[in-house]
Amino acid sequence: PRTYLVTGAASGIGKATVAHLREQGHTVIGADLKEADISADLATPDGRNQLVDRAHELTDGRLDAVIACAGLAHFVPRTVQVNYFGVVATLEGLRPLLAAGTDPRAVLLSSVASIHPADQTIVDAALAGDEEAAVAAAQAAVDRGEGYAIYGASKQAIARWLRRTAISDDWAPAGIPLNAVAPGTTVTPMTEPMLADAETRKAIDAGIPMPLHGHARPEQVAPLLAWLTSPENTHVTGQVIFLDGGADAVLRGDDI
Ligand code: NAD
Numbered sequence: 001p002r003t004y005l006v007t008g009a010a011s012g013i014g015k016a017t018v019a020h021l022r023e024q025g026h027t028v029i030g031a032d033l034k035e036a037d038i039s040a041d042l043a044t045p046d047g048r049n050q051l052v053d054r055a056h057e058l059t060d061g062r063l064d065a066v067i068a069c070a071g072l073a074h075f076v077p078r079t080v081q082v083n084y085f086g087v088v089a090t091l092e093g094l095r096p097l098l099a100a101g102t103d104p105r106a107v108l109l110s111s112v113a114s115i116h117p118a119d120q121t122i123v124d125a126a127l128a129g130d131e132e133a134a135v136a137a138a139q140a141a142v143d144r145g146e147g148y149a150i151y152g153a154s155k156q157a158i159a160r161w162l163r164r165t166a167i168s169d170d171w172a173p174a175g176i177p178l179n180a181v182a183p184g185t186t187v188t189p190m191t192e193p194m195l196a197d198a199e200t201r202k203a204i205d206a207g208i209p210m211p212l213h214g215h216a217r218p219e220q221v222a223p224l225l226a227w228l229t230s231p232e233n234t235h236v237t238g239q240v241i242f243l244d245g246g247a248d249a250v251l252r253g254d255d256i
Pocket of ligand 1: 007008009010011012013014031032033034040041042043044068069070071072073082086109110111112182183184185186187188189190191218
């Protein structure tokens with residue numbers, strides 16, 4: 001059995017992943033705002049520190065895998081704070097624990113929304129590590145009535161961070177695969193309210209067409225996250241893997 005830390009463990013994809021890993025006999029430490037082994041707000045520096053401190057306490061400083069599911073889709077600046085800065089802090093903060101683990105692996109959640117045209121001011125500020133500028137750019141989007149663009153920008157930024165980081169000294173050469181999974185529309189508490197509204201559902205399906213099997217359930221995402229973070233994954237790293245019923249193929253076609 002391995003020791004996993006899963007963020008966003010209280011709901012949706014994270015919750016399904018915790019259940020899947022526990023069924024396989026692994027030890028899982030769940031983190032979330034509440035209703036988890038570690039309560040921490042990953043939108044804040046304090047919360048990010050709490051996550052890492054508590055993880056040290058609960059594990060003797062060793063983790064075999066980290067799965068960063070915590071995310072937010074609200075049209076507010078906090079979305080970039082959780083989806084980009086919270087994820088970076090999770091992975092960078094827990095990396096020393098992974099380095100002490102066995103066959104260490106990590107995966108984060110991007111989204112098909114990452115390939116939609118994004119607000120590059122937000123993306124650039126995030127990739128520069130400038131949280132204040134990213135929040136200001138997100139607030140400017142809200143003020144323009146374009147708050148919907150924050151989510152896709154946060155997911156594009158984290159996917160690009162992943163490409164750079166996976167091959168940097170601390171990860172690939174240190175023997176730690178780091179990947180992203182980009183789901184299409186998955187039926188969770190994040191999306192259920194939007195999908196319940198016929199007009200919004202139509203707009204979502206137009207933006208994320210899923211010819212294979214339609215919307216996914218979180219239980220259908222969990223096994224891929226588990227495999228990417230298992231010892232069986234020896235050579236997949238730096239990849240954004242679309243679990244999207246074909247949406248990426250529809251949207252990008254030959255443009256790989
Ligand atoms: P969800 O809302 O069901 O679960 C997300 C969890 O993250 C919640 O439990 C929430 O409390 C937690 N979280 C939010 N802000 C936090 C914070 N500041 N600190 C700590 N925890 C926080 O959503 P989900 O659909 O399971 O999404 C999981 C991940 O998958 C997210 O990163 C999401 O962006 C991504 N994703 C989801 C879909 C989808 O259609 N559901 C599609 C693509 C990507």
